[in-house]
């Protein structure tokens with residue numbers, strides 16, 4: 001069940017600590033309260049699988065506390081910079097998300113300030129949970145082909161996501177569309193390794209690999225490594241096509 005709090009109610013409740021979780025002092029909280037008000041949210045929702053400081057939240061990572069909020073009549077996601085946090089502001093993540101959006105990757109960016117990032121809410125389970133319940137190879141193929149294409153598009157624009165090894169935590173699935181999330185470690189200054197990292201995460205020795213194995217009995221790790229080695233030498237569409245072909249994902253319709 002979702003309960004909602006007006007901004008004022010949120011600020012008067014113990015959940016206000018989430019504005020600078022876990023160590024924000026009173027001054028920091030007060031500054032962030034002013035910053036939050038400037039975003040013009042309609043209300044905060046208590047919604048999601050975790051409870052933190054008395055509020056149901058969508059998630060908690062190293063960088064952010066992630067809440068559902070209502071903005072301009074639509075449920076959205078508010079990522080709040082943790083205190084302390086590895087980043088000095090959410091501006092870089094906001095910029096990376098916008099770049100990713102330009103190639104139709106990631107949740108839609110809405111607005112940000114130093115300590116808040118507002119984006120579209122992805123209504124769907126984590127990729128691993130979705131894979132576990134799927135019964136059709138066609139749907140699995142479709143999701144994986146889309147993911148690899150998304151990673152390829154990020155490689156093409158020189159944006160390295162930086163956290164795709166942990167694909168279990170960083171892909172959600174809305175109906176049958178995978179959405180890569182969390183651009184907090186993304187960078188334009190490294191050589192992008194999205195396709196290689198993603199495909200390693202999917203097909204080489206992780207929990208996801210065990211889930212996929214029964215659906216991909218023909219896939220052999222050494223062959224995957226060889227395809228990735230070639231792609232790494234020359235990240236071309238030709239090498240992605242060959243990889244997809246090897247995995248049996250070529251010709252999969254995903255639009």
Ligand SMILES: Nc1ncnc2c1ncn2[C@@H]1O[C@H](COP(=O)(O)OP(=O)(O)O)[C@@H](O)[C@H]1O
Nearest residue numbers: 058059061062063064066077107121122182184
């Ligand atoms: N746009 C979104 N829609 C739905 N849930 C999200 C969204 N963004 C993040 N989450 C949830 O919040 C969790 C933490 O977000 P994430 O961006 O990974 O934070 P961190 O940078 O701190 O790791 C995610 O694992 C996911 O469960």
Ligand SMILES: [Mg+2]
Nearest residue numbers: 061062169182
């Ligand atoms: Mg994360």
